[in-house]
Amino acid sequence: MYKIQTNQSGTRSIDISDEHLQTIRRHQLFRDLIDSNGYVDETVLDKLKLNVRAILESETDDNKALLDLCLDVIYHSNMKAFGLQKLVRLYIEWNERNAETAEPETEAEAQ
Structure with a gap:
């Protein structure tokens, strides 16, 4: 279990589990998320939320791990x-x- 600080003063934080990080990896949620300027601002957070929502709407599978990530981290009130x-x-x-x-x-991804 990891803890990330969510504000500059350090008074708010969110707990992150390995399962959350594995879900981010599995769905490649951070791929092409941040622009070339490297700044993470509220528009980047909104883009992430929209991407996750689109994944949830397009998949017919029961994706409990992605829903847990949303509830516990991405849509957390402190995020x-x-x-x-x-x-x-x-x-x-x-x-x-x-x-x-x-x-x-896979070989296709490596090329």
């Missing part, structure tokens, strides 16, 4: 742009540590 920036950093660090457990790329 703001500052928190999303911390979540992205946590995900990058977690993904590097857990790269060997990542799903292997």
